[in-house]
Amino acid sequence: MGNFTISHYSELAVAAGEVRVQYVLDMAEIPTVQERQRMDANGDGKVTRAESDAYLARAARTLPAGLLLRVDGVRTPLAVRGTSLAFAPGAGNLPTLKLRLRLAAPVPRRPGRLVLEYADRNYRERTGWKELVVTGGPGARLVETNAPATSLSNGLASYPADLIAAPPQQTEARAVVAISAVPSRSAQNGPASKRFASRFTELLTIRQLTWPIVLVSLLVAFALGGTHALEPGHGKTVVAAYLVGSRGTPKHALWLGLIVTFTHTAGVFLLGLVTLFASAYVVPERLYPWMGAISGLAITVVGLSLLGRSGVQAFRPGTREAGDGGRGGHSEAHFEHEHGHWHEHEHEHEHEHGHSHGHAQPHSHPHGGGHHHHDYEAVLEGGGVRLGTLVALGVSGGIVPCPGALVVLLSAIALHRVGFGLALITAFSMGLAAVLTGIGLLMVSARGLLDRVPGLSDGHWSSRLAMVSASVVSLLGIGLTLQSLGLVG
Amino acid sequence: VAQAEQAVARQPREAEAYRGLAIAFMRKQRQCGDPAYYRRAMAAVERSLALEPDSEESQKLKAWVLAGEHRFEEARALARQCIARRPLDPWSYGVLVDAEAELGRYPAAVAAAQRMIDLKPDLSSYSRAAHLRDLYGDPAGALQLYDLALDAANPRDPESIAWVHVQRSIACLSLGAVQRADAECQEALEWQPGYALALAGRARCQAMLGHRRTAIQCYEQALSVIPRPDWAIAMGDLEQEAGERAAAARAYAVARAGMATAGTSADVDRLMALFLADHGSPKAALESARRAARSRDDIYTCDALAWALYRNGRCQEAWRASCRARRLGTRDPTLLRHAAQIAARPATESPGLTRIRP
Numbered sequence: 001m002g003n004f005t006i007s008h009y010s011e012l013a014v015a016a017g018e019v020r021v022q023y024v025l026d027m028a029e030i031p032t033v034q035e036r037q038r039m040d041a042n043g044d045g046k047v048t049r050a051e052s053d054a055y056l057a058r059a060a061r062t063l064p065a066g067l068l069l070r071v072d073g074v075r076t077p078l079a080v081r082g083t084s085l086a087f088a089p090g091a092g093n094l095p096t097l098k099l100r101l102r103l104a105a106p107v108p109r110r111p112g113r114l115v116l117e118y119a120d121r122n123y124r125e126r127t128g129w130k131e132l133v134v135t136g137g138p139g140a141r142l143v144e145t146n147a148p149a150t151s152l153s154n155g156l157a158s159y160p161a162d163l164i165a166a167p168p169q170q171t172e173a174r175a176v177v178a179i180s181a182v183p184s185r186s187a188q189n190g191p192a193s194k195r196f197a198s199r200f201t202e203l204l205t206i207r208q209l210t211w212p213i214v215l216v217s218l219l220v221a222f223a224l225g226g227t228h229a230l231e232p233g234h235g236k237t238v239v240a241a242y243l244v245g246s247r248g249t250p251k252h253a254l255w256l257g258l259i260v261t262f263t264h265t266a267g268v269f270l271l272g273l274v275t276l277f278a279s280a281y282v283v284p285e286r287l288y289p290w291m292g293a294i295s296g297l298a299i300t301v302v303g304l305s306l307l308g309r310s311g312v313q314a315f316r317p318g319t320r321e322a323g324d325g326g327r328g329g330h331s332e333a334h335f336e337h338e339h340g341h342w343h344e345h346e347h348e349h350e351h352e353h354g355h356s357h358g359h360a361q362p363h364s365h366p367h368g369g370g371h372h373h374h375d376y377e378a379v380l381e382g383g384g385v386r387l388g389t390l391v392a393l394g395v396s397g398g399i400v401p402c403p404g405a406l407v408v409l410l411s412a413i414a415l416h417r418v419g420f421g422l423a424l425i426t427a428f429s430m431g432l433a434a435v436l437t438g439i440g441l442l443m444v445s446a447r448g449l450l451d452r453v454p455g456l457s458d459g460h461w462s463s464r465l466a467m468v469s470a471s472v473v474s475l476l477g478i479g480l481t482l483q484s485l486g487l488v489g
Numbered sequence: 490v491a492q493a494e495q496a497v498a499r500q501p502r503e504a505e506a507y508r509g510l511a512i513a514f515m516r517k518q519r520q521c522g523d524p525a526y527y528r529r530a531m532a533a534v535e536r537s538l539a540l541e542p543d544s545e546e547s548q549k550l551k552a553w554v555l556a557g558e559h560r561f562e563e564a565r566a567l568a569r570q571c572i573a574r575r576p577l578d579p580w581s582y583g584v585l586v587d588a589e590a591e592l593g594r595y596p597a598a599v600a601a602a603q604r605m606i607d608l609k610p611d612l613s614s615y616s617r618a619a620h621l622r623d624l625y626g627d628p629a630g631a632l633q634l635y636d637l638a639l640d641a642a643n644p645r646d647p648e649s650i651a652w653v654h655v656q657r658s659i660a661c662l663s664l665g666a667v668q669r670a671d672a673e674c675q676e677a678l679e680w681q682p683g684y685a686l687a688l689a690g691r692a693r694c695q696a697m698l699g700h701r702r703t704a705i706q707c708y709e710q711a712l713s714v715i716p717r718p719d720w721a722i723a724m725g726d727l728e729q730e731a732g733e734r735a736a737a738a739r740a741y742a743v744a745r746a747g748m749a750t751a752g753t754s755a756d757v758d759r760l761m762a763l764f765l766a767d768h769g770s771p772k773a774a775l776e777s778a779r780r781a782a783r784s785r786d787d788i789y790t791c792d793a794l795a796w797a798l799y800r801n802g803r804c805q806e807a808w809r810a811s812c813r814a815r816r817l818g819t820r821d822p823t824l825l826r827h828a829a830q831i832a833a834r835p836a837t838e839s840p841g842l843t844r845i846r847p
Contacts, residue, residue, distance in 0.1 A: 002525035003750035004716045030716045033746040037739045092749030125683060125714045127521035163532035164497070164510065166490045166517075 001159060001167070003091060004030040007129035008120055009156045010067070012147075014177045016139030017109040019116065021078055023067065023101040026156040029094040031126070032087070036095075056085045059099060066122035071107050072115050078103035098156070111179050113143065119172040129153060129167040134175045145175035214420075218427040225431025253440030261433035268425045293485055300477030307467065307474055490517050504544055507537035511550050515557060520648065522685060522715035524751075527558045545574055552584045559756055561588040561785070579609040586617045593786030595624065595817060612638045616653055619660070624788065626818030628663035635660065651681035658690045662697075663820040670694045685714040693723065697822070701727055718747035722764050741768065755781040755790065762793040766800040775801050788814045788824065796827050804834040 001007060009024040027035060039047045039055040060080045069076045082102035090096035107114055120132070134147040142149075147170065153159050159167075493513035496506040511533035518526035531554045537547045549571045555564035565588035571581040582605035589598035599621055605614040619634035635657045642650045654677035661670035671694035677687035692707035708724035711717075725740030744764065751757050762778035765771070778797040781790045795810035811828045 002523035003747065005523060005525070029750045030743060030746045033743050034716070034739075037742065043735050090750070092746065094746055094749060127523040163529045164507070164536060166494055166510075166514070166529065169490075 001028055001129055002127070003028050004126070005128035006031050006123045006126040007131075007153075007156055007167075008122065008171065009129075009131045009133075009151065009153070010118065010120055010173075011133040011135070011151065011155065012116070012118055012173070012175070013135050013137045014107065014114075014116065014140045014142070014175065015137030016179050017107065019069070019071075019105050019107050020081075020137075021067065021069075021101075021103040021105075021118075022155065023063070023103060023120075024156045025063075025097075025099045025122070026129070027097040027099075028128075029090045029092060029096055032090070032095055032097040035097055052085055056083050056099070059083070059085075060101060063099075063101060063122055064103060066120065067103070068117075068119040068121060069105055070115075070117040071105070073117075076105045076107075078105045107177075107179075109139075109179065114140075114177045114179060116175045116177060117173075118175075121171070124171070129156065129159060130171050131156070131168045132170040132173045134173055136177065139180050141178045141180065143176040143178050145173060147173035147175065214423075217420075217424060221424040221427035222431035222434070225428035225433075226435040227431075250441055253437050256440055257433035257437030260436055261429045264429040264432065265426050268429075269422060293481055297477065297481050300474055300481060304474050307471060490514065502540065504537040504541040504547060507533045507540070508546055508550055511537065511554065515554065518557065522717070524558070527554060530554045531558070545571060549575075549578070549581050549584070552581060556584050556587050556591075559591070559754055561591045564588040565592065577608060579605050579611075579614060582608065583613050583617060586621075590621065590624070591785065591787055593788070593790070595621070599625075610637070611641045612643075612649055612653065615641060616656060620656060623660045623663055624817050624819050626663075626820055628660040628820060631660040631663075632657060647680040648684075651677040651684050651687060654680065655684075655686045655690050658687075658694065659821075662694070662822055665820075667694055667697045671698065683710075683714060685711045685717075688714075689717070689720045689723075692720070696723070696727055701731055705731075712743070716743055716747055718744040718751070718764075719760055721747065722760070726767075755784045759785075759790050759793045762797045766793075766797045771797065771800040788817060788819055791816075792824050792827055795831060799827075799831045799834070804831060807831045807834075 005028045007026040007028075009022070009026070011022040013020045013022075035055070036047050039051045041051050041054065060083045064078050064080060067078055069078055080101055081104050082100075084100045086098045086100075087095040088098065107116070116134075118132070118134075120130070131151060131153060132147045133149065133151050134142065134145045135149050136142040152165075152168065490510075490513040493506070493510040496503075497510050500506045511530045514526045514530035514533060518524065518530065531551075534547055534551045534554055538544065538551065541547060548567060552564050552567035552571060555561075555567060564584055568581045568585040568588060571578070572585065575581070582601045585601040586598050586605060589595070589601060602614065602618045602621055606618055608614075615634050615638035619631040619638060622628075622634060623631035635653055638653050639650065642653065644650070654673045658670040658673035658677070661667070661673055671691060674687045674691035674694060677684055678691070681687065688707050688711035692704045692711060695701075695704035695707060705724055705727050708720055708727070711720055712724065721740045721744035725737040725744065728734075728737035728740060741764075748757050748761055748764070758777040758781035762774045762781060765774035765777060774797040775794075778790075778794040782794050791810050791814035795807045795814055798804075798807035798810055808831050811824075811831050814824055815828060
């Protein structure tokens with residue numbers, strides 16, 4: 001683009017009840033000089049923060065007047081939801097300017113068809129890259145539009161290097177949208193989602209991310225991770241922690257925490273990265289509904305299988321004395337083993353539990369779970385804790401993303417907040433590891449204490465907790481699936 | 490452009506489609522003034538040449554784009570090659586006229602323009618010949634040729650008609666008919682509302698008529714479409730005269746930004762020389778002017794050199810350069826004003842006195 005271009009970008013996201021507009025102006029060096037002169041109220045040749053803020057506030061009043069939106073022929077004003085202004089270095093040691101507005105306007109929520117007409121009349125006489133994108137959203141399907149669904153310039157972030165392709169010059173768009181009766185459960189559409197979301201996932205659905213909210217969210221995620229460590233699902237790791245406690249040193253406990261955090265986060269991140277890469281090659285708008293549907297189904301299956309296990313467990317009198325070691329296997333078992341094997345793990349872990357107390361018994365289990373057993377044995381037989389064994393324990397405890405973290409990740413993808421989701425998962429994993437390490441440290445200082453902590457050794461308590469958590473996960477999965485199918489359809 | 494793009498999409502292996510796209514980009518450039526479109530046009534031409542390396546059509550388009558990018562030496566060489574291969578095609582003569590004139594080889598430009606008119610008397614050949622007549626100090630003859638150009642114009646191409654009216658306004662200024670020049674710009678604006686060239690032309694006329702506020706408004710309008718540094722400088726000078734120092738500084742800042750981001754070229758050097766000569770850096774002005782003069786010998790580069798020399802107190806050399814700038818007898822008011830000031834140099838300056846002695 002030339003040195004005096006003003007490039008425009010409008011992204012209209014239509015949803016039931018609301019249309020949102022992302023508006024970006026990218027000014028080249030010369031118009032930036034001109035705009036900075038307008039900012040410089042006292043004429044001292046410098047632009048202070050207060051001056052640029054005042055300019056942005058003025059722009060937030062004047063620019064929307066040039067953005068014409070008609071809904072079914074009725075002029076609908078766009079309200080400003082957010083603004084930002086940034087300078088980037090350009091040619092000749094001069095800055096360029098990027099101004100962003102987030103706008104929104106109400107549209108009818110009732111099922112039926114809507115005709116949207118949009119026109120950008122700002123800086124019409126100036127040459128530039130003028131791009132317009134229209135997408136559907138929750139409960140709103142695009143029937144027809146003369147605007148593309150994706151940006152060639154990634155919202156003016158990077159202009160294609162191919163000079164042959166002419167800069168788009170679209171400043172007007174028309175779209176016919178079908179509003180469906182799908183109940184709005186998405187983050188954008190507010191409180192209805194709370195019926196489905198767990199506390200953790202709710203963190204993702206906060207409308208606007210400000211720093212205090214991010215900090216509080218991370219703290220809450222940390223705390224939830226900690227409590228999650230006490231829920232069924234990490235029993236195996238708790239066993240490891242216990243073993244560390246019985247045989248290891250504080251250093252071993254810390255290592256275990258680190259390894260669990262790392263593998264747990266890495267496992268979830270890997271999944272997230274795969275999704276992000278996939279979205280680079282597939283149009284995200286097309287990918288997300290399907291990803292969302294598949295994720296939703298996966299979460300549902302996870303939830304239902306958890307429900308099945310915890311339900312059976314709650315009514316098995318034999319498990320009451322199983323302790324943390326016994327609880328451990330089954331929540332993870334569904335990732336590694338056939339459903340029917342759960343009770344055999346149970347026995348296995350019961351044996352292990354016994355081993356840890358030094359009651360050696362014959363053990364030969366033909367199914368795949370046996371290696372855990374030997375891991376623990378190795379720890380014992382070594383007469384201490386070797387680092388390799390510790391790593392193996394930590395990895396096996398952390399590598400498989402636990403349902404909670406998986407739910408957050410998949411929800412993050414479904415809600416288009418992958419980055420924030422990953423940050424939350426890190427905090428969550430750290431909370432988890434902190435508690436596991438804490439238990440390990442506790443064991444180191446007071447061996448055998450674990451048995452006497454009622455909350456940890458009471459099988460009934462943990463079984464009910466497992467059922468509640470499994471139900472929440474199942475409902476969340478069903479909700480996400482339905483919402484995503486609404487987008488697909 | 491959209492149609493040309495569709496043609497390329499339909500036939501991505503056809504050189505003709507890329508040539509169509511290049512022409513569309515050149516038209517777009519003329520319409521919006523963004524030099525980035527020259528780069529796009531060049532990319533399209535190169536693509537067509539990659540498909541048909543020996544295509545005469547692509548070569549002559551390339552010469553045109555080169556002239557647009559102000560790479561006049563290359564444009565001149567390629568246009569001459571094209572003429573050698575196809576002596577009866579008027580197109581390349583047009584590119585040759587422009588390149589020769591910008592490089593200061595006026596007799597060659599005149600010969601090429603004459604040949605072009607003989608081959609095809611139309612708007613582009615008449616208006617080029619008219620411009621040369623104006624440079625040779627015959628604005629009345631130029632206006633006659635511009636009349637012929639308008640007669641030959643396609644009424645469905647208002648942009649070309651508006652352009653001819655702006656050219657007529659320049660000839661009128663050479664005649665000293667400032668009111669008429671202003672009227673020509675207004676007529677151009679009727680053909681093409683908001684036409685930046687006409688707005689800037691009008692601003693110049695209004696300034697000469699003493700209507701400073703109107704002139705500044707016209708420059709503001711023109712700059713809001715194309716912030717050309719030369720216009721920004723002219724507006725800054727008017728604000729300065731009006732005592733609006735802050736407004737003048739703002740206009741000069743826009744001009745500086747334009748020159749700083751336009752890359753390096755003789756055009757920027759020439760303009761920079763005039764600007765710096767008047768705004769505090771005569772030494773740097775002279776460097777710029779000398780750089781420009783190394784690659785071009787046109788009358789406006791000579792004038793910029795003369796002015797920079799004058800501002801450095803080197804009045805004798807300045808006078809010589811000024812004479813060279815007026816070697817065709819051009820009656821451009823700016824050239825004449827500079828020449829008058831150089832001739833009436835302050836008596837205290839010794840270099841000027843030495844000119845009179847011998």
